[in-house]
Amino acid sequence: MGVTLERDIRERFRRSGYTLTSQRKAVLEALGESRGHPSAEDVYLLVKKKNPRVALGTVYQALSVLEEIGVIGAKHWSESPTRYDLNVEPHLDIRCLGCGAVSEIPGVGLGDLEDRLRAATPYEVTHAAVVVEGLCPACRAAG
């Protein structure tokens, strides 16, 4: 089972001072299982399959901790709860306005965008995200 938990993740927990609890491991596992970009509720339902006693609030807290220590990412669209992602590299995620599915746009990075923005603003930039909206092929066909 959870023997294979990346060294890097354990290290991040250790350094942050947070405990690597079974619930937090379960949330990570759920994010791995679900191919897409699940919401907190999605993660909650997955985690509950193996441990029916987990509380939704615990999932929110776990997601928050995991994001804080840089193990997962979160993005925000209109008309959708927050979506979470194991991919913490800068990348593009697109949400279908028809069916609501969120998926990744592979092969397209931010390029030099982050460098350019850091050079152009006096802010200390901590995070940059690109969110895209559109219609997936299926929904486009459906009309």
Next chain:
Amino acid sequence: MGVTLERDIRERFRRSGYTLTSQRKAVLEALGESRGHPSAEDVYLLVKKKNPRVALGTVYQALSVLEEIGVIGAKHWSESPTRYDLNVEPHLDIRCLGCGAVSEIPGVGLGDLEDRLRAATPYEVTHAAVVVEGLCPACRAAG
């Protein structure tokens, strides 16, 4: 007063079939007055100064219509209500994690990002937004 309402905006209303009501004009005005990227609540408070009878729901409905016809834009961050913007060109907005202020990063466009993403996905792309988080100089100094 509202004599100077861009031809383009009137035209968009006409084509969409929506009515250009006094409340919708007031919401546009409020967005013009407020330099930054106000929330619906911010807009509501501004509009109420001139017409205390407006309802918050009306402001939400107006913002929704204005976004739909392409006159304003909206972006979503964590820990903040939706922020609205008269700038509908693709551009970068940054939110300070300290004080919550949202401002624009001038001089940095998306470059060829939109072209590349359209080429790389089978989706029909309708909208792409970049949201950035960081610390403004004041908050960085404060600590």
Next chain:
DNA sequence: CTCGCGAATAGGAACGATTACTGATCACCG
């Protein structure tokens, strides 16, 4: 100028996502 009608509004209730609270449990240290 009235009347009629659909669109828009004010006001307030309802909703969904997220957070806050609280007593019980857990992980870890000595």
Next chain:
DNA sequence: CGGTGATCAGTAATCGTTCCTATTCGCGAG
């Protein structure tokens, strides 16, 4: 084994936003 602080389950509360309904508005037909 106890003690101690972090975490958790369960639930209440909050917040942004949407929904609902009676009333008003804008406007064209007569």
